[in-house]
Amino acid sequence: MAQSKDASASAKTYDAKTLAKKHRISVEDASKIIALHGSDLKAADKAARRIAV
Secondary structure (H helix, E strand, O other): OHHHHHHHHHOOOOOHHHHHHHHOOOHHHHHHHHHHHOOOHHHHHHHHHHHOO
8 A cells, every 4th residue: 555655656747737827937838847857846846946937
């Protein structure tokens, strides 16, 4: 049972709308970030903060 929790935790990703809303960026920019960083939430957040106004 613990293995399934670990697997699901590492499989989490943002969808473009969520990332865009969180960082107040465009959905298009969020989509590009997700395409570039995939499931790495930390890297996606960092990239979104760089372009946020």
